[in-house]
Amino acid sequence: MPSNNFGFSDLRNISCFVSWVSFRHNRRAGMWLMGTRPAQFKKLTIIMSTSTQTNDKRNRLILKLKGFLPTTCILLQDQELVPYECDGLSAYRQRPMLVVLPENVDQVVQVLQVCSETGVPVVARGAGTGLSGGALPLEDGVLLVLAKFNQILELDPMRRIARVQPGVRNLAISEAADPHALYYAPDPSSQIACSIGGNVAENSGGVHCLKYGLTVHNVLQLKIVTIDGELLTIGSEGLDSPGYDLLAVLNGSEGMLGVVVEVTVKLLPKPEHTSLVLAAFDDIEAAGAAVGGVISAGIIPAGLEMMDNFAIRATEDFAQCGYPVDSAAILLCEVDGTEADVSAQISKIESVMTLHGATEVRVAQDEAERLLFWKGRKMAFPAMGRISPDYYCIDGTIPRSQLPMVLRKMNQWSKQFDLRVANVFHAGDGNLHPLILFDANKPGELERTEDFAAKILDLCVEVGGTITGEHGVGIEKINQMCSQFNREEISQFHALKHAFDPAGLLNPGKAIPTLQRCAEYGAMHVHNGKLPFPELERF
Amino acid sequence: MQNHDQSRQLQEQLQRCFSHKSAVVVRGGGSKDFYGRQQSADLEPFDVSAHRGIVNYEPTELIITARAGTPINEISRVLAEAGQCLPFDPPELGGVATVGGTLACGFSGPSRPYAGSARDYILGAHVLNGKGEYLRVGGEVMKNVAGYDVSRLMVGAIGTLGVILQASLKVLPSAEKETTLIFHFERDSALDFMNDLAGRPLPVNASCFYGDLVFVRLSGTEAGIDSAYRSLGGERLPSTDKIWSSLREFEHPFFQSDLPLWRISLPALAKPELPGEVFIDWGGAQWWLHSDADADEIRIATERCGGHATLFRGGDRTSEVFHPLPPAMQAMQERIRASFDPERILNPGRLTSER
Ligand SMILES: Cc1cc2nc3c(=O)[nH]c(=O)nc-3n(C[C@H](O)[C@H](O)[C@H](O)COP(=O)(O)OP(=O)(O)OC[C@H]3O[C@@H](n4cnc5c(N)ncnc54)[C@H](O)[C@@H]3O)c2cc1C
Numbered sequence: 070m071p072s073n074n075f076g077f078s079d080l081r082n083i084s085c086f087v088s089w090v091s092f093r094h095n096r097r098a099g100m101w102l103m104g105t106r107p108a109q110f111k112k113l114t115i116i117m118s119t120s121t122q123t124n125d126k127r128n129r130l131i132l133k134l135k136g137f138l139p140t141t142c143i144l145l146q147d148q149e150l151v152p153y154e155c156d157g158l159s160a161y162r163q164r165p166m167l168v169v170l171p172e173n174v175d176q177v178v179q180v181l182q183v184c185s186e187t188g189v190p191v192v193a194r195g196a197g198t199g200l201s202g203g204a205l206p207l208e209d210g211v212l213l214v215l216a217k218f219n220q221i222l223e224l225d226p227m228r229r230i231a232r233v234q235p236g237v238r239n240l241a242i243s244e245a246a247d248p249h250a251l252y253y254a255p256d257p258s259s260q261i262a263c264s265i266g267g268n269v270a271e272n273s274g275g276v277h278c279l280k281y282g283l284t285v286h287n288v289l290q291l292k293i294v295t296i297d298g299e300l301l302t303i304g305s306e307g308l309d310s311p312g313y314d315l316l317a318v319l320n321g322s323e324g325m326l327g328v329v330v331e332v333t334v335k336l337l338p339k340p341e342h343t344s345l346v347l348a349a350f351d352d353i354e355a356a357g358a359a360v361g362g363v364i365s366a367g368i369i370p371a372g373l374e375m376m377d378n379f380a381i382r383a384t385e386d387f388a389q390c391g392y393p394v395d396s397a398a399i400l401l402c403e404v405d406g407t408e409a410d411v412s413a414q415i416s417k418i419e420s421v422m423t424l425h426g427a428t429e430v431r432v433a434q435d436e437a438e439r440l441l442f443w444k445g446r447k448m449a450f451p452a453m454g455r456i457s458p459d460y461y462c463i464d465g466t467i468p469r470s471q472l473p474m475v476l477r478k479m480n481q482w483s484k485q486f487d488l489r490v491a492n493v494f495h496a497g498d499g500n501l502h503p504l505i506l507f508d509a510n511k512p513g514e515l516e517r518t519e520d521f522a523a524k525i526l527d528l529c530v531e532v533g534g535t536i537t538g539e540h541g542v543g544i545e546k547i548n549q550m551c552s553q554f555n556r557e558e559i560s561q562f563h564a565l566k567h568a569f570d571p572a573g574l575l576n577p578g579k580a581i582p583t584l585q586r587c588a589e590y591g592a593m594h595v596h597n598g599k600l601p602f603p604e605l606e607r608f
Numbered sequence: 609m610q611n612h613d614q615s616r617q618l619q620e621q622l623q624r625c626f627s628h629k630s631a632v633v634v635r636g637g638g639s640k641d642f643y644g645r646q647q648s649a650d651l652e653p654f655d656v657s658a659h660r661g662i663v664n665y666e667p668t669e670l671i672i673t674a675r676a677g678t679p680i681n682e683i684s685r686v687l688a689e690a691g692q693c694l695p696f697d698p699p700e701l702g703g704v705a706t707v708g709g710t711l712a713c714g715f716s717g718p719s720r721p722y723a724g725s726a727r728d729y730i731l732g733a734h735v736l737n738g739k740g741e742y743l744r745v746g747g748e749v750m751k752n753v754a755g756y757d758v759s760r761l762m763v764g765a766i767g768t769l770g771v772i773l774q775a776s777l778k779v780l781p782s783a784e785k786e787t788t789l790i791f792h793f794e795r796d797s798a799l800d801f802m803n804d805l806a807g808r809p810l811p812v813n814a815s816c817f818y819g820d821l822v823f824v825r826l827s828g829t830e831a832g833i834d835s836a837y838r839s840l841g842g843e844r845l846p847s848t849d850k851i852w853s854s855l856r857e858f859e860h861p862f863f864q865s866d867l868p869l870w871r872i873s874l875p876a877l878a879k880p881e882l883p884g885e886v887f888i889d890w891g892g893a894q895w896w897l898h899s900d901a902d903a904d905e906i907r908i909a910t911e912r913c914g915g916h917a918t919l920f921r922g923g924d925r926t927s928e929v930f931h932p933l934p935p936a937m938q939a940m941q942e943r944i945r946a947s948f949d950p951e952r953i954l955n956p957g958r959l960t961s962e963r
Contacts, residue, residue, distance in 0.1 A: 226807070227876070228876040229806070229807055229876065230876075272753050272757070274751055278750075282724070282728065283751065285760070286728050295940075299936050301936060301937055302937075305873075305914065305915070305916070306875035306914050307874050307878075307914065307916070308720065308721060308725065308893045309725070309764070309873050309916075310873075310916060311916045311918070311930045311933060312930070312933050312937065312938075312959075313761060313764070313765055313941050313944055313945075314727055314761055314763060314764050314765075315761075315940075315941075317727060317757045317760035317763070318756050318757055318758070318760075318761050320757065321756070326756075338807050338809040340809050360668075361668035362668075364667075364668050364670060365667065367784065368781065369781065406809070406811065406828065406832060407809065407810070407811065407828075407835055407836060409829070409831035409834065409835040410811065410828050410831065410832030410835075412831070413829040413830070413832065414829065466749040466751045466752055468669055468671075468749055469668065470666060470668065470669060495751075497750075498749075498750035499749055499750055499751070500750070533747075533749070534747065534749050535747045535749055535751075535752040535753075535754050536754050537752070538752060539751055539753060540753075546754070553755075554755060557737075557741040557742070557743055558743050558755070561741070561743055561758065561947070561948070562756055562758075564948070565944065565947050565948075566756075567943075567947060568940065568943035568944045568947045569940070569943075580755075581755065
């Protein structure tokens with residue numbers, strides 16, 4: 070059923086179809102653009118509101134905004150709005166009513182005050198690399214873009230902190246800290262483009278989070294502006310703060326609770342030494358067991374990644390990094406620490422891999438080889454983009470012990486749906502990123518992809534995992550939330566949001582589904598044999 | 609090991625309390641009865657201690673799930689059998705401290721600045737909110753961003769947002785080896801020294817200062833520790849020394865004073881002048897202070913350095929024991945509390961006085 074407005078009646082049919090994601094900086098738009106090859110999606114039809122009532126509202130709002138924002142900070146024309154129609158989940162597109170690009174905190178406060186007074190919803194946007202549609206604009210809403218907040222306000226090597234504006238790119242922090250032999254630990258693969266404000270909103274992880282934690286473990290203090298324009302400081306430069314731990318809820322809150330206008334992160338000393346082992350296996354379950362073996366040996370690798378045969382072959386073709394193309398799976402296992410620590414751990418890892426039946430174990434001989442081994446892993450997504458017109462990147466987490474079973478099921482479904490699936494993932498923490506390859510131009514292929522993806526996510530929940538490990542719920546997984554949580558849990562999330570945003574004006578419709586929506590989705594978890602949401606009508 | 613699931617009884621009790629609007633005092637082992645504000649004596653006890661046992665522990669998953677009443681030392685024992693530990697090093701308090709109480713109070717030991725705190729290690733929880741609703745939040749996996757991070761929010765809320773019935777915690781392999789080094793320093797240079805250590809890629813896992821000595825715990829592989837020792841120097845403390853456990857368990861002679869005990873939390877390199885004897889832990893980020901000076905005097909001195917002060921034990925527990933919040937933040941926190949516990953039946957008065 071085609072949907073034509075924000076009451077998506079068939080949301081399951083719209084998902085993340087990214088192909089060949091690359092970043093380039095567009096000076097004119099002042100933003101990082103992701104090069105995604107547009108495919109033929111079941112697009113949302115965009116209707117720009119034309120009713121006089123809406124126009125009046127828009128004009129009144131513009132008048133108010135012009136009272137404190139320079140005209141260059143307000144984008145109104147269609148051609149100016151187009152670049153902001155979507156984030157990294159490019160299948161969803163919606164032109165916002167207007168875009169504002171404030172330049173200072175005062176302006177953010179005033180924008181939010183005006184929106185709050187006039188009842189206009191607001192969506193915050195960082196770099197727009199989000200993969201779950203969290204920064205998707207609203208037709209009748211303001212898109213609040215934090216791109217101009219791109220200054221590192223303070224970097225103190227003595228206190229090992231950086232105080233930065235939310236639009237600062239993740240990698241820019243580590244680059245600025247580098248001369249002091251410090252770095253900011255969370256390193257999402259999108260780190261050259263994504264903003265620290267977006268990282269906070271998504272509680273982003275990276276390749277190194279098994280050892281160094283997620284964003285929530287590396288942020289000390291936030292300044293946020295609430296929807297009614299109140300500036301709050303959350304956390305402190307110390308290790309804790311009085312009262313409830315609001316850093317815990319702000320990290321990962323997907324722009325639903327407040328707009329982040331300043332972030333203080335902790336910086337870590339760069340490890341003295343880093344080394345990488347590449348191990349090849351002729352059986353994917355053996356590779357899975359080896360992951361457990363490394364951990365049983367008392368080692369917490371800085372990174373532990375797995376790629377299956379399909380992914381290995383595709384990346385080797387693309388990046389020529391010397392991967393053993395005949396193996397069923399490879400593990401990349403990195404350790405860091407003092408030189409003595411690292412060499413002790415590397416020899417342990419080598420013997421664990423061999424013990425678990427590795428057909429080949431290679432230790433990167435120098436920095437160049439280490440980077441070469443990583444290159445393949447990092448190029449895996451673009452490599453997929455080359456061999457398939459489209460791919461869909463899924464993000465779920467499972468208990469690691471379920472890995473063999475889940476992989477087996479996926480391969481089985483792959484045949485059933487007649488769609489290829491490649492696996493490249495954070496094996497150390499059980500965070501899967503299956504990539505389903507498809508061609509949106511072939512009739513029916515898109516629908517099969519969606520069904521396949523939904524099955525994988527449901528399986529993640531079934532085996533005790535979760536529907537999103539790091540990409541967030543946004544709009545993409547809003548229905549799957551109903552599989553993971555019951556009505557009380559969802560109501561509690563709404564109540565918590567209400568404490569920050571009683572009128573529900575910040576990013577409405579994202580992250581937490583309404584109970585009504587869950588009743589419509591229907592595929593909910595049955596807790597204690599009771600049908601959930603029994604009092605709600607089913608459609 | 610005892611294994612009892614009391615979740616149904618506990619949920620029914622709380623549902624009853626909610627419908628009668630009668631408030632409860634949530635209690636695990638009772639090891640932290642001293643902590644927080646003094647509450648009215650006529651509140652109904654809500655005893656979680658019998659709800660105990662390890663629900664799930666698979667060492668290669670690096671996750672343990674246990675009921676709230678399970679003693680911390682029992683958890684540590686089971687983990688140690690598999691060569692693992694709770695990295696945030698929580699106090700066991702004579703074997704009485706439980707998982708639920710430890711998380712509710714957010715207690716972490718000497719390794720906290722280097723390894724992370726209780727809130728850093730929680731992955732998910734089963735919680736009863738103030739309406740007696742059973743909520744499963746977070747998960748039993750390492751990474752999960754579905755829904756707000758409510759389990760982490762419970763840590764340090766002292767039971768005023770919900771009763772933690774069960775928690776999943778990330779665990780890590782225990783270090784192959786630990787060694788403590790000692791160095792002689794004056795206070796100010798001790799603080800600089802500890803801060804300098806934290807900025808270097810060394811296997812430091814705890815550091816504290818008392819009297820005129822800095823204690824530094826190294827933890828890692830044998831080879832790593834030896835090389836760190838060679839570069840740092842200092843004297844090696846015999847492995848039988850109890851400095852870290854006596855600090856974590858409040859058994860060190862410093863803690864024997866009858867004066868009120870304050871916990872001062874500070875940013876790196878803060879050097880406040882405080883009216884009383886101090887023991888500095890967490891590489892300078894946590895100061896213990898024995899003092900009967902006026903609360904305002906202590907708070908102002910702390911605040912000036914960007915920190916906050918908690919009246920940790922003793923003193924006047926009928927006024928505020930936690931550092932007062934700015935009004936807008938206080939109002940926000942009250943709204944959050946109301947969202948979990950609309951009738952204010954969970955531990956009223958424990959965190960702040962009821963207005
Ligand atoms: C190729 C590629 C690889 C990726 N790899 C990873 C990875 O390894 N790990 C990972 O975790 N993610 C990854 N991502 C996802 C994405 O990069 C992260 O979620 C990132 O944190 C989003 O940052 P952003 O600045 O682009 O945010 P946006 O996409 O602009 O926004 C994301 C969400 O944050 C909110 N938001 C943004 N700024 C603010 C603010 N200042 N205040 C309040 N709310 C705000 C928005 O409303 C939205 O809900 C990847 C994405 C791509 C395209």
